[in-house]
Amino acid sequence: MSTFRALKPFIIKNKWYYILGILWLLFVDGLQLLIPEVLRHFTDRLSANQLAIGDLFMYSLYLVLIGVGIAFFRFLWRIYIMGTSRKLEYELRNMLFSHLQSLSSNYYNHHKTGDLMAHATNDINAVRMALGPGIVMVTDAVFMTVIAISMMALTTDVRLTVFALLPLPFLAITIAKMGKVINHRFKSVQEAFSFMTDTVQENLAGIRVVKSFVQEDAEIHKFQEKNQLHFDRNMNLVKLFGLFHPFVQFISSLSFLIVIFYGGRLVIYGDISLGDFIAFNTYLGLLIWPMMAMGWVINILQRGAASMERINKILNSKPEITDQPQAQPLEFVQGKIVFDRVSFKYPKSDEYALRDFSLTIDSGKKIGIIGRTGSGKTTIASLLLRLYDIDEGKILIDNRPLADITLKSLRDTIGYVDQDSFLFSTSISENIAFGKDSYLQEKVVHVAKIAQVHNNIMDFPKQYETFVGERGVTLSGGQKQRISMARALIKDPKILILDDSLSAVDTDTEEKILAGLAEEMKEKTSLVIAHRISTIKDCDEIIVLDEGKLVEQGTHDQLVKKKGLYYELYQKQLLEEKLAEE
Template sequence: MVQFPHLLGNFTNSLQTHHLSRAVVMHYSWLLLLVGVLYVLLYGFGQLRNGQLGRQFEYELRKRLFGHWESLSTAYFRKRSIGDLLNHALNDVRTVREALSGGLNILTNAFFLLTATLIMTFRTVSPKLTIVSMIPLLFLPLFVIWWGPRIRNASRRAQEALSDMAELTEESLSAVRLVKATANEDIEAGRFETRVDQIVRRQMSVFRQSAMFQSMIPFLGSISFSIALLYGGYLTVTKQIQLGGFVAFTLYLAMIIQPLQQMGFVFNQFQRASASLLRLGVLFSELPDITDPAQPVQVDAIAGAVSVRLPVYRYPDGDRDALVNINFSASAGETIGIVGRTGSGKTTLVNLLPRIFDPPSGTVFVDGHDVRTLPLQTLREAIAYVPQDGFLFSTTIRENIGFSKEAATEEDIIWAAKNASFWNEIQEFPEGLETVVGERGVSLSGGQKQRAAIARAFLKDAPILILDDSLSAVDMNTEKQIIRAIRDIRQGKTTIIIAHRLSAIRHADQIVVLDDGELIEQGTHEQLLEENGVYASMVALQEGEEALA
């Protein structure tokens, strides 16, 4: 590309000295065409290669980011919104990729063009004219240093505003049923409009800062042109340089301004990308609170014996004790029922077993091993957990049930669905197992979601099964069928059932009663009735409600 002004300068000199001929014109024409074709080919190859590298970088960064999130503990996600995290994975990663792929391509071309152009002006025109004309452009790095932090900070604030909007959107769409049921669409629209207005204001601030920076480059270039015309004209008139050289230099100067403007554009991109990169760096600096022990205990298999000797437990970010004086044991193959009022610590207790939250050392044991000494993979593979909401993925029923067993056959899935009393309803769906359940199973009823989640747990066939109030949305007849299936297929395996409806745990080998985080009663159903305590009162109350119904 830098050969264009040189060739045109020589052409001008030939024109001035009346040495032009048809052969000379053809010679210069073919040379210019060849230079143009080579430039297009090389530039196109560079664009393609940088685009490929940028997409590969984006893929690797998003994959690594998702893997990092998967490694973090549950406590981290209690402090961060899903919308904000999605904004990191989408906008921040894209901003960095665009700067690296497109920006590096432009920067590379601009650097070589600038370097080659300066070399050509020194060698073929005039070193003095080149140095004098470049004086205004020497102030550009100082301006970059001064203006850079402004663009970076403005970009960071704009990305934070995008995260706020993503957080509100995720929250509002998740609660769309509540919004519609309460006729609050206008309120949600107003909240969203406020967030969008904030984004516009902050992005306009970025554009203003970028525009002011970009405008300085042509301004300094105009000063350089003025100097070049004055001093270059003087050198031409005094015969110190040829007319062709002066013409070539003006073209070279235009070519110098172009890569400087490109560098300014890339600088803007890099400043925005640096703000996103800093936000991504904060994410990657987060470490999981719960990790494998330094020297894990290796076990061949877990039988399922559970023992809890917990004086006190408090959440890492809590200001009060969540559990106090919890002490019970169960042999492998036993069924444990856990009951208590809402907020009494039942879910907290069972979450300590798979180390969703980390118990204090020496307080929770599986097969006599402190859970904190077992490899996380070994511990969690031995536990099937069904949360109260029966969480489902936005895919088919088949994939939701088969999620716990990668190599599950259709017979395995049907077996699990039948034992969860869900198969008959699946057959009534037009698509059967291929029915897509929607976002978090929105197309299914609460009871259907719970049974799909129970089927998934049955399919895993783990030594320890935890049902966290997972029968609350099913009717009593269905509950009896599922409990019967549990007693049949879980023989020799440990089952922990949290229930508000006490009929679900009457058959348990041991029932634990919690109140305000403290274990106040334990024993079999018959033993606790004889004690005539809190459990007996709960049974009497529920039986009275059932009789009244």
């Protein structure tokens, strides 16, 4: 049960639903066990010529009443047990999704989306089956087996009961041996499903790339391989489980063969009545379902345990970035930022992304950050948002270390526009207002105008209610960047970080955006990370990074005069602009 430990609070909270459901299930089983007794008395009176027409109606009424009772209590146990298992599925999926939201961003660098989706679908369904139909089958198997065998022995003949049950130990041994194999093969099936799901998700997300490189056939072939793996592993499981049913039926037929041969002799010699023989066969028939249920129980419980183990691996994963015990919210933010001899390596990397990096940004200043690809520009933004913890040095906001600030207040303080410009599959208005539960439409329009995307939006048939499609696929790169910028601005952040977020915008629009930002972010701190010098040349100060180190610092004119790395980048961009004009 340690595998299902994470579900303990749910089981305790809903224990009475399970208890009552099992009680109704026992009522159904008890009513089913009345049928052999009705048949026993009916057969004995029939063979003794003691039945009248009225007795036929009486026995028929007994069977009808038993059938109605079975139907009524079966409805109750399905509501209580199966309904509770559906509630478990609902709460477990919420628990899993909530935990995924709490994990640090680095977790998703090492776990594929398709695999996580498989956990939230197939695995949770397998757990539901274990704690729904699994409980029903366990109860049926135990109660029906014990009571039916007891009735067979007490009401008919002990010797006949013992002989009839001789094949059952072979069944128990087979179940024990097959359980572990089923568990292992089911894990393989779930892994194959994860591979296939991940392939589909990744391919659909990158469908434009696939089509632009004319790789449809190659991707179809890759999917077919993953689909074939899923099929083969399913067939391995089906073959194993398929062997089990004929085996159970064979064992059952051996029991009936013994009863017909030995029980028939007992009837002939008068040791038991014909009614006893009929009742005994009916009890034995009722035992076939528990025998079959044992196989289902092992299969379902093994699948549920295997899936719960996979889910537990996620639930047991701890977020790398959490609030420290001494952390307090930021209040009355001024926006002063200090990097004090910061050194940082990304997880599983031997190279420093930043090395001995020091920088002081006074509140209200606009700082430009430039450098070659891989020089550490985005790392500065990631560390300031505390997506990672630093290895050495200190980062302070308003003279408070980041570790002393709650994550929520830290990230509420910062407006961040990243390079990807990710948009959700909803309306433009909801994408801009994503940071809060609600905003006045006037505020949405205001920030859209600053981001120079309002006119584009008004050209759409549904304007701000336009559905943007998955990841903003219906919009251009520049439109996505500007909507992402509006989303950051609507928070009214004290610190704004633009991480190469104007790269898909033409220079004229860029100038208008920067002019609007200058007014909007007056007396607020801004960090503008860019590859284009035109984006940062008017900043209060510019820093130049190279291989994780700050190599130059100053205004645009000062850095040009130094004729260092910044000057080299500037000359290259001037040359590129001249070539583009020609």
